[in-house]
Amino acid sequence: MAVDHTETAFTAFQESLGEDLTTLHDDGRLTVALGWDGCGKTSLLNRCAAWVKAELGKSCHILSLADAGRDNEPREDRENRVFKLLIHEFRDRDLLDDNQHAELTEALDKGDLNFGYLYASKYVLKPKNLVLVVLLPRTEIPLEVENYARWAYPYIVFLAESRKVESVNEHWSAIESAHNSALPIRLKVGTLDNGDGWAFVQSRKGDRTDAPNYPFVSEETIRRVTEARTLSIGELHKLLYGTYQEVLKKGKASGAIGSGSMGEVTLLDLMEFHFRRPGRQ
Structure with a gap:
């Protein structure tokens, strides 16, 4: 399934790498996904990794x-731990003498x-x-992003994410300067656009x-x-999941479940759950 509202960012990643991924043999690449919590950065980068693997x-x-x-x-x-784990993985996969x-x-x-x-x-x-x-692990330090740009040698693709959008953007010229001739890729992952929420619901069959x-x-x-309200994909998921679970519990209690009368989750249901849930903003 597409990472619903990040389709534009994923397309930008594909276009930046191009159709011939053997160019990664000449120039490695750093890709950074920027956005706040729950906006889909991790899912996007996993999709990017899976696409490179498929190609x-x-x-x-x-x-x-x-x-x-x-x-x-x-x-x-954190940087040392990543490299140490890389050595272990190389060893486990029989890639090292x-x-x-x-x-x-x-x-x-x-x-x-x-x-x-x-x-x-x-x-x-x-x-x-x-x-x-x-x-890579999430980083909030622009210098760390710059280092991975510097270490993106041929045959190596780093996929990083950060919530510090402004800090990384302000540091971007240094990140570009540290990278090789193939410029790093910056992907913006924001809040839900008009229609994205409905696409998300449909992808999970919540409209049936x-x-x-x-x-x-x-x-x-x-x-x-x-x-x-401005929502990320993660926030919408938590809101719908929590509300659906409440509706399901009520249905079980009343014996309605399985009868075809579970009914519709209304705006009032969603609002009531939002204002009751712990840790709401």
Whole structure:
């Protein structure tokens, strides 16, 4: 399924890489998805990684390290952890001989990640004609983004995400300067546009009126919700899921479930759940 409201960003990613992804053999690439919590950055980057894999087939490995970092730790610690896990994954996938493992481990021990990624590009990936796609932990530090731009050597694709939209944008010229001749890709992932909410509901079959065990919601209701408040895809998902669960529980209690009379989730249902849910903004 498409990452509903991020279709434009995904198309921009495809167009930036072009039809011939073997160009990644000459220039690696950094892609950064910018946007606030719940807007679909992670889903978008996973879709981008899957597309590169589908295009390149067995000559592409995906390494998902999105959960490898913590927001409150020093930048250097997070960068070192990513590289350490990369070495382990290389080892587990039988991509390293003993000498290569020693070289990468020494680079990590010395804190010379620039040499480490260059070595991985030239002596590990290139001889195998293998493109590595790395899904990075979320970062709020522009310098960290700049470093991955610098380390995006041939055969390496970094996919990063950040909530610090303004900070990264202000630092973008430095990020571009650090990158190789193929410029980094910047993807903006924003709030839901008009019609995106309804596309999201339809993709999850929330509009079906013929499902006897499940409620439904109308297009008019969803449009009124998204017009009334700026929402991300994640926020809309939480709102609908929570409201649907309440309707289902009420149906079970009354014996209506399975009778074809679960009914419609109304605007009032959604508003009441929104104002009752814990931690609402």
